[in-house]
Every structure is written in C-alpha cells, then in structure tokens.
Amino acid sequence: MRVMVIIKANKDSEAGIMPSEKLLTEMGNFNEELVKAGVMLAGEGLLPSTKGKRVSCFRDGRRIVTDGPFAETKELIAGFWLWKVSSLDEAVDWVKRIPFDPETCPDDSQIEIRQVGEIEDFGEEFTPEARAQEERLRAEIEKQNAAKS
Numbered sequence: 001m002r003v004m005v006i007i008k009a010n011k012d013s014e015a016g017i018m019p020s021e022k023l024l025t026e027m028g029n030f031n032e033e034l035v036k037a038g039v040m041l042a043g044e045g046l047l048p049s050t051k052g053k054r055v056s057c058f059r060d061g062r063r064i065v066t067d068g069p070f071a072e073t074k075e076l077i078a079g080f081w082l083w084k085v086s087s088l089d090e091a092v093d094w095v096k097r098i099p100f101d102p103e104t105c106p107d108d109s110q111i112e113i114r115q116v117g118e119i120e121d122f123g124e125e126f127t128p129e130a131r132a133q134e135e136r137l138r139a140e141i142e143k144q145n146a147a148k149s
Helices: 021-036 088-095 119-125 126-146
Strands: 003-006 038-043 053-057 061-068 077-084 111-116
Touching: 003 088, 021 038, 088 111, 119 126
Parallel strands: none
Antiparallel strands: 003 077, 003 111, 038 077, 053 061
C-alpha cells in the first residue's frame, strides 16, 4: 500500500521561515531510516504559497489562475512524503516518529495520511484500455527515472 503523508503548512512555513539546522539534521536522519526500511519512495518540502499559483477549473471550461499567497494557511501543504507501507497503522507508527521542534512547532500542527489509489481501486470505470495506458505510463516514468540515475 502506498500512502502520502502530508505536512500541513503553518504561519511560519508560509512566511518562508526555514526549519532550524538541528531539525533539518534530525529530519535527514529520519529520512535515512525510512529509506533503509524500504518505506520512503519520495519526499519533499514545498516553498510558501507566495511562490505558487492556484488554477480554478469551472464546469463551463474556464480556468482562472490566482497568484499566491493563499488565504487559508490551514488548508495548505508545507511538504510531503510518499511511503510504501503494509497498513495505515504502520504509516501512523512512522508519523509518530517524525522529528519536530517543540519550541517552534505550533500546537495545531497537523500531518495527514492518505492512501494512494491503485489501479484496482477505480473499479469497472477504469477500462482495460485505460489500465493498459496507466501501466505503460508508469513503466515509461520508471525508465526515465532510471536513465536520470
């Protein structure tokens, strides 16, 4: 099972305040544990929404682009991991080990765990042709990633 672990933004991350050297070191060590355990597939921190854009899509086909910053900080993402785990409980166990700095971490900090949808989760609407296309695209992505390594 793959899960995305979503680190919610807070006022500091949205202000562009970077974590301390100590926390970055602890996070690097934690990431190393994840990699050695075969759990971590990807993980990145995101820059503040001031450096982003939001595209709103409407039923009539319009697209409206809004420059950041975005108003609701609690709805924003500061970073993420993509993990391969055996269960949501295992993901929770790992999340409980994520390092944080109690002096700078707001009381309302949140980490969300969401299961990634796999081909079989999409049911009959995901036709054999669409499944074949998805498998072909994933193989191409792996090939491209291997070539970059």
